[in-house]
Amino acid sequence: MNDKQLMAGNHVIGEAAIRAGCRFYAGYPITPQNELCEYMSEHIREVKGGVFIQSESEIAAVNMVAGAAASGARAMTSSSSPGISLKQEGISSMAASEIPALVVNIMRGGPGLGNIRPTQGDYFQATRGGGHGDYRTIVLAPTTCQEMADLTMDAFDLADRYRNPVVLLADGMMGQMMEPVVFKEPKPRNYSEAYMMRGAGSGKSQIIRGLILDQLELEEHNWKLARKYNIIRQNETRCELFQIDDAQVGIVAYGTAARVAKGAIKRMKGAGMNVGLFRPITLWPFPERELRKLSEKIKYFLVFEMNLGQMIDDVRLALQGFAEIGFFGRPGGVVPTPVELANIIDQRYFKKNGPISRG
Amino acid sequence: MMGYSLAHSAMTAGYHTTYLPSYGAEMRGGTANCTIAVADEEIASPISSEPDYLVVMNMPSLYTFQNKLTPGGALFINSSIVDARPSRQDIEVFAVPCGKIAESLGDIRASNIVMMGAFIRKTSLVTLDTYLRSLETIMGSKKKKAMEINTKALAAGYELLKIS
Structure with a gap:
């Protein structure tokens, strides 16, 4: 069944995961990602070998996922901001042990318990590792329900x-x-049996561990991870460019903020102000080269986030001083409207510089 | 339900659409609102700065949202429970006694569908047929009786609104 369906984002992630072959889900309820737990509880059991566990805590869930993934299952857990904080120990541990898994964070207002409104306050946590130790996780940031479906499937492939x-x-x-979604055909899984722990057999014992007491051995392990992260940086950056070709101002935004930005851009175009959007799809690795290239033409970038300014650090690193950078953000669960953003860009840039026609 | 069914029928009619619900933190009895965007092209922002149409079913919604409506936009009020009227003069206002009509049809729970009838009459976003088919898909085939009342409620709302 590949018809267009009107589905909520949380359900889309669940359905895409199951279609991609996710057969183990453990999670603990928290708003605003409850519908994902709920969807998995109902539907993962309908597929052969599918296991759903509502764990006793977030920490238990992430460790169950690590175990299931180590034994070869495509595994996933999900939560919202405070719950993701609890999972960090497990994520660090999976990075150390090189275990593939998907962790979904449906962000809510913070810090602390905060509120249940949408924000982007967890950018640092997601892109800097979040837990302890020298490690990275690949971070994918969808903007539409369709992209949630596609990126969920891609996430499992990247993890593997x-x-x-x-x-x-x-x-x-x-x-x-809710938006209409069409699920693509997932790629066949490509993951070596050699990495899977299959229980006591006749062969040699297999050990997956993150505890490496010898410092030189641990150093070598860290270098090995570093080489892997470098390959990811080289090969896996993704971004979308929207109306950027004749733009005077480039907005840099991801996720929901990018949707608001597109709305603002369309309005401003009508008033003769050419604004474009650079949207990172991978937040780590950040698409630095692609953004820096834009600074050959665009000299003013406005970073727009639903937080106090986090991705702006990556934008600064990417632009290396080649363009001026401004910031607009609202924390605490406020979603600015396109008009609000358009007014900000007008005040900060066009009122001073005026529109230039590129004849 | 009103928003979801409208978004579903807009999708069925071939439009791009987004449906963005928003509930309070209350378990029961809180207010809820939703934003639906319908367009011929890909929808940039599902968040609306100035909606073209505003439907309010209770007083708090009128106070919260009346000033968001774009100048020249249309405001639909459930006049069975909303006594107040907006002070703005730059919008069209349609008072629909949804509760009263639904009650006379036998089920006050069909109030929202009465409103949808009036809304469709004014906006012509989708046809009554498309909307009814969406409603049927959403409610499932088991609720025949509810669908009967819904069909009547939709027609009543549609007939009520006289558009010159």
Whole structure:
């Protein structure tokens, strides 16, 4: 059945995961990702070998996922911001042990318990590792329900390819929002049996561990991970360019903020102000080269986030001083409207510089 | 339900659509609102700065959202429970006694569908047929009786609104 369906983001992630072959899900309820837990509880059991566990805590869930993934299952857990904080120990552990799994974060207002409104306050946590130690997770940031479906499937493939946990970073608005979705055909899984722990057999014992007491041995392990992260940086950056060709101002935004930005861009175009959007789809690795290239033409970038300014650090690193950078953000679960953003860009740029026609 | 069914029928009619619900943190009895975007092209922002149409079913919604409506936009009010009227003069206002009509049809729970009838009459976003088919898909085939009342409620709302 590949018809267009009107589905909520949380359900889309669940359905895409099951179609991609996810057969183990463990999670603990928290708003605004409850519908994902709920969807998995109902539907993962309908497929052969599918296991759903509502665990006693978030920490238990992530460790169950690590165990299931180590034994070869495509595994996933999900939560919202405070719950993701609890999972960090497990994510660090999976990165150390090179275990592939998908961790979905449907962000809500923070810090602390915060509120249940959509924000982007967990950018640092997601892209800097979040837990302790020198490690990275691949971070994918969808903007539409369709992209949630596609990126969920891709996330499992990336996790397998690099034997690394992958984070799908969305927010409460995307979890609740409904849009028409068509599910693509998932790729066949490509993951070596040699990495899977299959229980006591006749062969040699297999050990997966993150505890490496010898410092030189641990150093070598860290270098090995570093080489892997470098390959990911080289090969896996993704971004979308929207109306950027004749733009005077480039907005840099991801997720829900990118949707608001597109709305603002369309409005401004009508008023003769050419604004474009650079949207990172992978937040780590950040598409630095692609953004820096734009600074050959665009000299003012406005970073727009639903937080106090986090991705702006990556934008600064990417642009290396080649363009001016401004910031607009609202934390705490407020989603700015396209008009609000358009007014900000007008005040900060066009009122001073005026529109230039590129004849 | 109103929003979901409208978004579903807009999708069926071939439009791009987004449906963005928003509930309070209350378990029961809180207010809820939703934003639906319908377009011929890909929808940039599912968040609306200035909606073209606003439907309010209770008083708190009128106070919260009346000033968001775009100048020249249309406001639909459930006049069975909303006594107040907006002070704005730059919008069209349609008062629909949804509760009263639904009650006379036998089930006050069909109030929202009465409103959808009026809304469709004014906006012509989708046809009554498309909307009814969406409603049927959403409610499932088991609720025949509810669908009968819904069909009547939709027609009543549609007939009520006289558009010149």
